[in-house]
Amino acid sequence: MKGIRKISPYVPxxxxxYPDMIKINTNENAYPPSPRVLELLAGFGKSVDLRRYSSxxxxxxxxxxxxxxxxxxxxFIVGNGSDEIxxxxxxxxxxxxxxxxxxDITYGFYKVWCDLFKIPFEExxxxxxxxxxxxxxxxxNGGIIIANPNAPTSLYHSADAMKDFLVEHxxxxxxxxxxxxxxxxxxxxxxxxxxxxxxxxxxLSKSESLAGLRVGYAVANPALIExxxxxxxxxxxxxxxxxxxKLATIAVEDAGYYxxxxxxIIKTRExxxxxxxxxxxxxxxxKTNFVLTTHPQYDMNALFESxxxxxxxxxxxxxxxxxxxxxxxxxxxxxxxxxxxxxIKKTIS
Amino acid sequence: MKGIRKISPYVPxxxxxYPDMIKINTNENAYPPSPRVLELLAGFGKSVDLRRYSSxxxxxxxxxxxxxxxxxxxxFIVGNGSDEIxxxxxxxxxxxxxxxxxxDITYGFYKVWCDLFKIPFEExxxxxxxxxxxxxxxxxNGGIIIANPNAPTSLYHSADAMKDFLVEHxxxxxxxxxxxxxxxxxxxxxxxxxxxxxxxxxxLSKSESLAGLRVGYAVANPALIExxxxxxxxxxxxxxxxxxxKLATIAVEDAGYYxxxxxxIIKTRExxxxxxxxxxxxxxxxKTNFVLTTHPQYDMNALFESxxxxxxxxxxxxxxxxxxxxxxxxxxxxxxxxxxxxxIKKTIS
Numbered sequence: 001m002k003g004i005r006k007i008s009p010y011v012p013x014x015x016x017x018y019p020d021m022i023k024i025n026t027n028e029n030a031y032p033p034s035p036r037v038l039e040l041l042a043g044f045g046k047s048v049d050l051r052r053y054s055s056x057x058x059x060x061x062x063x064x065x066x067x068x069x070x071x072x073x074x075x076f077i078v079g080n081g082s083d084e085i086x087x088x089x090x091x092x093x094x095x096x097x098x099x100x101x102x103x104d105i106t107y108g109f110y111k112v113w114c115d116l117f118k119i120p121f122e123e124x125x126x127x128x129x130x131x132x133x134x135x136x137x138x139x140x141n142g143g144i145i146i147a148n149p150n151a152p153t154s155l156y157h158s159a160d161a162m163k164d165f166l167v168e169h170x171x172x173x174x175x176x177x178x179x180x181x182x183x184x185x186x187x188x189x190x191x192x193x194x195x196x197x198x199x200x201x202x203x204l205s206k207s208e209s210l211a212g213l214r215v216g217y218a219v220a221n222p223a224l225i226e227x228x229x230x231x232x233x234x235x236x237x238x239x240x241x242x243x244x245x246k247l248a249t250i251a252v253e254d255a256g257y258y259x260x261x262x263x264x265i266i267k268t269r270e271x272x273x274x275x276x277x278x279x280x281x282x283x284x285x286x287k288t289n290f291v292l293t294t295h296p297q298y299d300m301n302a303l304f305e306s307x308x309x310x311x312x313x314x315x316x317x318x319x320x321x322x323x324x325x326x327x328x329x330x331x332x333x334x335x336x337x338x339x340x341x342x343x344i345k346k347t348i349s
Numbered sequence: 350m351k352g353i354r355k356i357s358p359y360v361p362x363x364x365x366x367y368p369d370m371i372k373i374n375t376n377e378n379a380y381p382p383s384p385r386v387l388e389l390l391a392g393f394g395k396s397v398d399l400r401r402y403s404s405x406x407x408x409x410x411x412x413x414x415x416x417x418x419x420x421x422x423x424x425f426i427v428g429n430g431s432d433e434i435x436x437x438x439x440x441x442x443x444x445x446x447x448x449x450x451x452x453d454i455t456y457g458f459y460k461v462w463c464d465l466f467k468i469p470f471e472e473x474x475x476x477x478x479x480x481x482x483x484x485x486x487x488x489x490n491g492g493i494i495i496a497n498p499n500a501p502t503s504l505y506h507s508a509d510a511m512k513d514f515l516v517e518h519x520x521x522x523x524x525x526x527x528x529x530x531x532x533x534x535x536x537x538x539x540x541x542x543x544x545x546x547x548x549x550x551x552x553l554s555k556s557e558s559l560a561g562l563r564v565g566y567a568v569a570n571p572a573l574i575e576x577x578x579x580x581x582x583x584x585x586x587x588x589x590x591x592x593x594x595k596l597a598t599i600a601v602e603d604a605g606y607y608x609x610x611x612x613x614i615i616k617t618r619e620x621x622x623x624x625x626x627x628x629x630x631x632x633x634x635x636k637t638n639f640v641l642t643t644h645p646q647y648d649m650n651a652l653f654e655s656x657x658x659x660x661x662x663x664x665x666x667x668x669x670x671x672x673x674x675x676x677x678x679x680x681x682x683x684x685x686x687x688x689x690x691x692x693i694k695k696t697i698s
Contacts, residue, residue, distance in 0.1 A: 001546060003445035003491045003522060007579040010586070015402060029400050042394025045387055050596070051378050051558035053364060080429055080563075083585040091465070096352035116440070116583045142352045173352060197350060209400035212591035214429075230356040234465045236432040237359065242561035243592050247399070 010112045014313065021311040022339060024330035027151075027180075027290050029209035030265055031333070034257035036250050037210075044243065054242040056233075061245055064252040065217060069189050074222040077229055078248075080239040082179055082203035082216030085228075087113055088235065089199055089218060092227045093173040094119045096142025103132050105320060106147050107177065126322075130284060130292075131155050134165050145175040149185055152317070152328040154286035159186045166195045173224075175199045180288035182207035182258070184266055189219040196221050199228075206289060207262050208251045215240060215248040265289050269331045275341045279348065294326045298348055303327065306347045312340055359461045363662065370660040371688060373679035376500075376529075376639050378558035379614055380682070383606035385599050386559075393592065403591040405582075410594055413601040414566065418538050423571040426578055427597075429588040431528055431552035431565030434577075436462055437584065438548055438567060441576045442522040443468045445491025452481050454669060455496050456526065475671075479633060479641075480504050483514050494524040498534055501666070501677040503635035508535045515544045522573075524548045529637035531556035531611055532618075538568040545570050548577075555638060556611050557600045564589065564597040614638050618680045624690045628697065639679045641672075647697055649674045655696045661689055 014025065032038065062073040069075075079085035090113045094100045097120065102110045104123035114121040120142065127133045130153045137144055146165075149156040157165075166174055166188075174197055181187045181202075189200045200219040205211040218228055232239070240248075251258070269291060273283045276293055283293040294300060304316035304327060315328040331337065363374065381387065411422040418424075428434035439462045443449045446469065451459045453472035463470040469491065476482045479502045486493055495514075498505040506514075515523055515537075523546050530536045530551075538549045549568040554560035567577055581588070589597075600607070618640060622632045625642055632642040643649060653665035653676060664677040680686065 001520065001522060002447075003443055004573075004576055005441050005444050005580065007441075007576065007583060010579075010582040015405060023401075026402060028402065031400070033399050037399075038394055041397070041399070042391075044393055045391025048390070048561065050382050050386075050390070050561040051380070052372075053375060053377065053554070053560040054563065056364060080585060080588050080590075084588065087584050092354050092356075094352055095354050098351075112583045116580070171350065173350060205402070211402040211587075212397065212399040214403065214587060214590040224353075227353055227356065230359075231354065231465070233359040234356060234461045235436050236429060238560075238563060239429050239433065239588070241429075241563040241590065241593055244590055 007116075010109070016313050018311045021313060022332060022336045023313050024332045024336065024340070025313040025315045027206060027288070027330045028211050029206060029261070029289065030268070030331060030336070031209055031261040033209045033247070034251060034254040036254050037247050040247055040250050048242050048246070050242060052242070054238050054240060055245060056237055058240055058245050061249045061252065064249050068252055068255060069219065071190070071192065071219065072222070074225060075192055075219055076217050077225050077232065078215065078217045078240050079232060080216075081205060081214040082177070082201050083109065084239060085201055085216045085218050086175075086177065088228050088231045089175055089201065090114070090117055090119060092231045093175070093199065093224075094143045098140050098142035100143045100145065101137050101139070101141045102145045103150060105130070105153060105323065107151050110145055126153070132157065134161065137165070138168065141172055143173045143175070144169060145177065147177040147179065149180045149287040151180065151288065152290070152292055152315070152323070154284050154288040154290060154292050156185050156287035159188060162188055163191070166198055170197055173197050173199060175201060177201045179203050179206055182262055183269075183289045184287035192220050196223070199224055204248055204251060208258055209261070210248065210251060213244045213247055215244050265331050268334050268337055271334070272331060272337045272341070279344060290328055290330045292326050292328050300325045300327050303344065303347055307340070307343060310343055312343055356465070359458070365662050367660045370662060371681060371685045372662045373681045373685065373689070374662040374664045376555060376637070376679045377560050378555060378610070378638065379617070379680060379685070380558055380610040382558045382596070383600060383603040385603050386596050389596060389599050397591055397595070399591060401591070403587050403589060404594060405586055407589055407594050410598045410601065413598050417601055417604060418568065420539070420541065420568065421571070423574060424541055424568055425566055426574050426581065427564065427566045427589050428581065429565075430554060430563040431526070431550050432458065433588060434550055434565045434567050435524075435526065437577050437580045438524055438550065439463070439466055439468060441580045442524070442548065442573075443492045447489050447491035449492045449494065450486050450488070450490045451494045452499065454479070454502060454672065456500050459494055475502070481506065483510065486514070487517065490521055492522045492524070493518060494526065496526040496528065498529045498636045500529065500637065501639070501641055501664070501672070503633050503637040503639060503641050505534050505636035508537060511537055512540070515547055519546055522546050522548060524550060526550045528552045528555055531607070532638045533615055533636035541569050545572070548573055553597055553600060557607055558610070559597065559600060562593045562596055564593050614680050617683050617686055620683070621680060621686045621690070628693060639677055641675050641677050643675045644697070649676050652676065652693065652696055656689070656692060659692055661692055
């Protein structure tokens with residue numbers, strides 16, 4: 001049979017499901033969606049006419065987003081999770097014959113989309129300390145994508161450093177993937193009308209506790225949003241369903257609740273880093289809802305397996321080699337992280 | 350700025366929203382989702398943990414589908430509407446240097462995906478009577494896609510004709526888009542293990558009254574499903590959200606309800622065609638939830654505008670020229686179609 005694509009399937013993280021588990025392997029939020037979101041969900045029987053198509057433009061959600069950031073609705077486009085919006089952005093902005101640049105250790109999907117869409121790319125090595133060496137991107141390119149904070153390193157570049165980077169690369173589209181920015185970073189979204197090369201990507205999966213709902217969005221100047229819109233309309237124009245749009249709108253409006261739970265996560269994260277340090281672990285600074293940690297005396301893969309036996313699911317990466325003695329641990333509730341620390345103590349003693 | 354894609358946005362049908370409207374322009378189902386679906390929706394407050402990622406494999410839904418068709422779960426893959434599944438199928442199966450073939454009048458998205466993914470294609474003219482001339486596809490090709498029944502013509506080829514076609518094109522992937530098959534046609538889905546070149550595409554947007562939910566699926570032999578799965582995993586692996594998966598599963602299980610409402614639609618359709626005939630309209634035979642109709646003495650665009658003034662929304666196509674004196678009218682409830690007939694009488698008298 002001709003024309004069938006040869007492709008190695010991308011393998012996402014494991015999604016175990018035990019009643020007693022501590023699932024801290026996929027950077028989901030430790031806390032539930034806001035009470036107003038849950039109230040809306042419970043009232044859906046009356047309010048949604050599912051036989052009708054969902055909206056094409058997510059007008060209410062984009063309006064809520066424009067109030068949140070002090071921008072206009074035409075600075076936003078909404079998609080089925082930030083994965084879909086990122087895929088659309090790759091199709092929209094990475095059409096040059098020069099390579100797209102991104103870190104060699106970052107969100108694994110960037111390389112996968114380049115392969116899928118046959119986009120040339122070049123991976124730029126992280127520095128010795130796992131930070132992104134922004135100066136190494138001064139080379140011919142067909143666009144740049146930076147996760148800030150980066151994953152799975154949890155490291156962050158300040159808004160000032162990113163502004164200098166945008167000025168330096170004014171001829172290139174720079175996509176800044178801010179999936180984790182609400183755990184201590186500062187978003188570049190308010191700057192999109194000052195930089196005509198900036199595309200900021202957000203998701204409601206992490207800081208808004210809505211991974212199961214699939215809503216993400218891009219923020220950019222209206223000219224770039226229009227190109228993204230044309231690609232979205234040419235791929236799957238109705239990808240945000242009616243239920244998701246309504247719940248996401250309330251979540252964006254309910255910012256106070258999310259600030260409070262994410263403040264808790266930041267607090268728990270710093271306590272967890274301190275507890276790990278007491279046990280001799282070396283943990284990178286984090287502006288995310290996870291930490292990347294290692295121990296000079298212990299095998300992290302062995303620890304990963306030991307934790308898993310007790311239904312504590314964290315993430316271990318066999319590749320790249322630089323990471324294979326690290327664990328990526330999502331920050332759960334205080335209670336969960338205390339159990340994790342106890343379990344680690346038991347294992348290494 | 351380099352690398353930005355030049356693309357003409359695809360323009361979907363209008364989605365008006367008046368309290369008193371008769372909206373029969375986008376082939377939505379006239380009847381609500383089944384009572385069990387609505388009951389589940391109303392109970393969502395307790396049962397869904399939205400902070401967790403949705404499932405990757407839609408195991409429950411695929412299991413329900415396998416019971417429905419007497420196939421195995423690995424004969425199915427689920428996506429965010431049939432639009433997403435079709436886009437994945439184009440990426441999966443249309444990678445030849447020879448042109449993909451489809452009718453010149455059919456679902457407008459086939460051409461749009463070819464443009465988006467830079468797939469060569471050739472549009473094959475419909476016959477004089479608007480039917481698909483299956484014999485004209487005997488030419489070099491990189492795959493074939495046929496909507497059966499076709500839209501917006503509403504015409505259908507029998508399962509026997511399609512089987513002969515599959516045998517004749519055994520070297521090509523043949524995608525059969527059966528979005529409308531449950532309004533009087535016979536699905537080829539049970540044949541997927543007999544034809545290793547057959548990919549059948551279904552949506553829950555039409556016959557299951559769930560356009561707002563965004564669920565569609567492909568049925569094929571497991572080897573082809575695996576390729577589709579690799580592309581899905583490389584684009585947006587979580588595109589089916591947790592709420593959509595649960596509701597879609599119940600809808601598939603509740604087949605009896607849907608057979609009953611779609612039987613009503615077929616009955617209303619034939620009554621509506623008879624009423625149109627009494628007024629001198631010429632209406633194509635239909636195996637769908639819409640009709641394509643014209644009148645030898647009246648201007649259909651004028652009729653379209655006149656109906657719209659009364660908030661009756663039907664579909665008129667300026668292009669292609671062969672269709673510009675036709676209207677595509679979705680079958681609503683009996684009451685709605687009686688109002689449409691009265692309104693048409695008023696307009697043309």
